[in-house]
Amino acid sequence: MRVRFWGTRGSIPTPMTAAALKGKLIAALGQAGGRRFDTPAAIEAFVEQELDFTVRHTFGGDSSCVQLDWGGDEYVLCDMGSGARVFGNHVLAARRGVPAVYHVFMSHTHWDHIAGFPFFLPAYIPGNTIHVYGCHAWLEEAFRRQHGAPSFPVEWARLGADIRFVTLEPGRPYELGGFRVSARRQHHTGDSYGYRFEREGRVVVYSTDSEHKLDDPAQATAFAEFFRDADLVIFDAQYSLAEAISIKEDWGHSSNVVGVELCQMARARHLCMFHHEPTWDDEKIAAVLAETRRLEEITRGDHAVRVSAAWDGMEIDL
Amino acid sequence: MVLDHTRFADVVVVAPRGRIDHATSEGVREALAPFLARCTADGDRVVLDLAGVEYISSAGLRVLMLAAKQARVQQGFFAVAAAQPLVLEILEISKFTLVLRTLPTVRDAVTAASPAGLAAFERG
Numbered sequence: 001m002r003v004r005f006w007g008t009r010g011s012i013p014t015p016m017t018a019a020a021l022k023g024k025l026i027a028a029l030g031q032a033g034g035r036r037f038d039t040p041a042a043i044e045a046f047v048e049q050e051l052d053f054t055v056r057h058t059f060g061g062d063s064s065c066v067q068l069d070w071g072g073d074e075y076v077l078c079d080m081g082s083g084a085r086v087f088g089n090h091v092l093a094a095r096r097g098v099p100a101v102y103h104v105f106m107s108h109t110h111w112d113h114i115a116g117f118p119f120f121l122p123a124y125i126p127g128n129t130i131h132v133y134g135c136h137a138w139l140e141e142a143f144r145r146q147h148g149a150p151s152f153p154v155e156w157a158r159l160g161a162d163i164r165f166v167t168l169e170p171g172r173p174y175e176l177g178g179f180r181v182s183a184r185r186q187h188h189t190g191d192s193y194g195y196r197f198e199r200e201g202r203v204v205v206y207s208t209d210s211e212h213k214l215d216d217p218a219q220a221t222a223f224a225e226f227f228r229d230a231d232l233v234i235f236d237a238q239y240s241l242a243e244a245i246s247i248k249e250d251w252g253h254s255s256n257v258v259g260v261e262l263c264q265m266a267r268a269r270h271l272c273m274f275h276h277e278p279t280w281d282d283e284k285i286a287a288v289l290a291e292t293r294r295l296e297e298i299t300r301g302d303h304a305v306r307v308s309a310a311w312d313g314m315e316i317d318l
Numbered sequence: 319m320v321l322d323h324t325r326f327a328d329v330v331v332v333a334p335r336g337r338i339d340h341a342t343s344e345g346v347r348e349a350l351a352p353f354l355a356r357c358t359a360d361g362d363r364v365v366l367d368l369a370g371v372e373y374i375s376s377a378g379l380r381v382l383m384l385a386a387k388q389a390r391v392q393q394g395f396f397a398v399a400a401a402q403p404l405v406l407e408i409l410e411i412s413k414f415t416l417v418l419r420t421l422p423t424v425r426d427a428v429t430a431a432s433p434a435g436l437a438a439f440e441r442g
Contacts, residue, residue, distance in 0.1 A: 214380040217340045240413035241376055245383050257376050257412045291411045298404055299373070 001202050001318045002069045003232060007062030007083020008310040010208075010238045010253070010275035011112050014061035020281060027055045054282040060312025062086060063112040064208060064275060066234060068179070070199055074101040076177040078195065078206045078234075083312060084116030092121055099127030103177030106134035107208050108192035109142035117143060118152050126160035133166045133176065135183050135193045140165040168193075184226050186210035188252035196226055202318045203230040205268075208275045210236050212258045214245065220262065227266035231318045234310065235259040237273035237292070256292040263305045264296075270306040271296075272316065285309055319345035323353065329363045329428050329435030330356075335370035338378030347381045354385055357394035363431035364389065367424050369400040379412055386418050399427035 007013075028051055037043045047056045065083030068076040075091065077084065091100060102122065107113055122128045132139065143165070147156040168174060170183045170193060179197040186192045187210060194207035205227050213219060227233050238253040256273055263271040273292065276285055289309040296307050308316075319342070322333040332353050338346050350366075357364045366382070368374075374382075382398060389396035397419035401409060409415050421427040428439045 212376075214377045215344075217377070220340055220377075241379060242383070242413040242417045245380055246387075246417060255376075255412070257379075257408075261376055295408065295411045298407060 003316045004067040005310045005314045006087040007065040007081040009061050009063050011278050013063050013082040014278040016058050024055050054286045058282050059285050062312050070178050072178045077104045079113045080117040081113050082116045085119040088120040088122050102130045104132045105195050123159045123161045128161040130161050130163045133168050135168050135170050205230045205233045208236040211252045212254050223262050224265035227268050230268040232270045233268045234272050234274045236275045238275050238277045260296050267303050273309045319349040321349045326438035327434035329431045331365045331367050333367040337373045339375040340377045343377040343381050354388050357389045359393035363395035365427040366398045367400050371405050374405050395431050397427045399424045
């Protein structure tokens with residue numbers, strides 16, 4: 001199974017600024033140190049092999065959209081943030097007009113998780129089928145009302161795809177999109193839902209926009225069970241722990257520290273930090289990743305958890 | 319849970335031990351409550367001596383945050399001190415060192431707390 005991250009930023013799409021790009025160019029030329037590269041291949045080798053991640057790359061700025069690809073012909077997605085626009089364009093280019101079926105699991109309907117849908121081109125093309133799953137009663141309304149006046153020039157009725165909304169019941173297992181899927185309610189304004197996907201012995205948990213209250217050990221235990229033995233946990237690590245329980249308490253997000261603890265409790269194999277804080281630049285996210293890896297190392301018992309930070313375009317093979 | 323504590327004039331040094339995690343944090347919070355109740359502008363200054371703490375989880379860090387908040391509301395003095403390297407690293411990674419008065423030693427914390435406390439501390 002392959003997990004592809006099309007959008008990883010939290011709260012709002014966050015394009016890289018010209019100043020940030022200029023800083024990367026200055027750093028790259030500085031690291032080159034006046035060396036001469038005779039071919040594009042030599043330049044690429046230098047970029048790939050010698051430049052730091054934050055110089056040659058960016059974590060990206062599109063909001064939440066993650067694809068779970070088990071090799072089937074149908075597409076499975078989590079959330080429709082602005083990353084869905086890039087995903088949709090990619091699929092259209094690859095399929096050359098051949099219709100497709102999409103299964104979309106929605107954590108919740110805040111803007112940063114639905115903003116990509118009006119720009120998701122497969123929704124405009126007859127022949128495509130889009131199943132949108134979620135646990136909120138207002139799921140369909142949230143999608144419909146961002147189309148048409150006064151928010152958008154295209155009315156819902158002009159979408160050509162067959163779009164079906166399906167309400168799921170938390171805690172109940174379903175067979176959907178080639179996966180056994182179960183949802184769990186999470187603490188977030190208006191509620192959000194995490195999803196546990198299982199297929200052929202592999203487990204991926206998508207748990208974003210989820211605040212974890214630390215005064216309730218039973219809740220921690222319940223989430224550890226939801227994450228139990230997962231091969232990959234995609235986890236909302238938008239804030240530092242200090243922020244999450246002080247000035248940003250009840251803003252509905254979690255921290256790297258809680259992510260490590262829950263994955264250790266659950267004996268999960270890989271914690272992928274997700275829904276990055278929009279005010280954090282690449283250097284900040286990289287620094288938090290390094291600290292989180294260190295935290296996992298110094299608090300590790302008999303079970304190691306791999307730690308990564310998602311970036312737009314990243315792929316993880318399970 | 320009973321917390322060891324030592325008074326140096328108007329400074330009370332409270333010393334939890336072992337692990338402060340999901341299993342023990344509530345006990346620490348309850349045991350700390352009487353000390354924090356007296357942590358006011360005209361009352362005791364409270365220093366939490368972390369030298370005996372081997373590990374602190376997010377639940378334990380929450381207890382420290384609540385203590386600091388209560389002291390701030392009451393205009394009292396609250397600090398943590400003498401954290402072991404592992405615990406100090408957890409405080410740094412969680413960014414608690416940015417929001418919690420964190421001193422390298424108990425003496426440093428008592429010094430920051432009050433001159434009378436420091437004089438008593440130096441007398442032993």
